[in-house]
Ligand code: SF4
């Protein structure tokens with residue numbers, strides 16, 4: 001049975017030790033990083049830099065604690081993420097969100113280069129035959145995966161699996177383009193956008209949000225290049241009147257996430273990756289959207305484990321027990337205590353990610369929770 005260490009977000013005493021940064025320090029000590037990383041070894045601290053407007057990420061102070069803990073065992077950490085917009089602009093997003101060398105105490109670098117196409121094709125599995133793993137993540141010997149747990153347009157739930165499945169690969173490869181990057185997962189359901197003209201309010205939010213700028217309205221008629229669309233679903237999410245739909249195979253998509261996570265992890269030796277899940281500011285959307293709504297669930301705390309399946313299951317179990325927060329999307333959707341909040345928010349079968357990851361041998365759903 002895998003061990004998952006946990007520190008609650010509640011601060012009951014007026015002491016640093018009872019603060020979340022203090023508890024993270026204790027968790028990292030308890031976990032003994034020298035069991036995983038060697039002196040002078042380069043270690044990637046993989047996080048999500050957020051977006052302009054999406055500020056509810058893993059806070060820089062927590063990244064700093066991870067970096068300091070790695071330095072204390074004389075490992076050589078750096079903080080990284082794959083490129084989602086133009087690389088220099090993405091570094092500026094990180095900077096605006098408070099992630100820079102000065103704040104986190106280590107270099108902040110792009111895992112797949114300034115152009116987001118510096119990646120290496122790795123053989124994957126049954127659903128996605130191959131995928132472009134970001135070159136830095138491919139080559140680095142050790143990694144600490146720091147994930148902000150939240151909801152997600154298509155994955156329903158986004159934690160450690162999603163962080164490396166989508167965030168460990170490039171959006172595009174220099175030779176085979178976006179189809180062997182993240183788009184490989186988005187397109188597994190092979191859905192095609194449908195525009196329902198009668199419902200369209202001509203608000204043009206879909207046009208604005210498309211990361212590939214493929215939507216263009218001409219004479220008030222929707223048009224997009226199907227061959228350029230990687231089926232990310234953002235346009236359907238922002239549409240206020242349900243005028244866009246993207247039919248797809250959710251189960252295959254969830255399974256492809258697990259497969260991509262397995263592929264990214266296959267570039268590491270056994271025992272060289274650990275996971276920290278931050279159940280804080282648990283908002284309904286991905287950190288790549290241009291906003292962050294208020295949390296739908298109260299902060300729960302921080303979990304750490306060397307088993308990606310166990311930590312994801314423990315995170316989900318905690319979220320399932322938590323009540324919905326008032327004045328949030330939970331209230332809007334009439335979600336009540338005892339409901340599966342993420343399922344109700346996105347209507348996606350998100351647990352398949354975790355079940356499939358176990359089937360692929362990435363870890364076990366059975367775990368022992370050790371609270372510090
Ligand atoms: S699904 Fe919509 S937002 Fe995403 S790439 Fe296609 S057209 Fe653009």
Ligand code: SF4
Pocket residue numbers: 199200201202203204205206207222235238239240241242243244
């Ligand atoms: S977001 Fe929806 S309503 Fe707005 S222009 Fe696009 S399709 Fe029409």
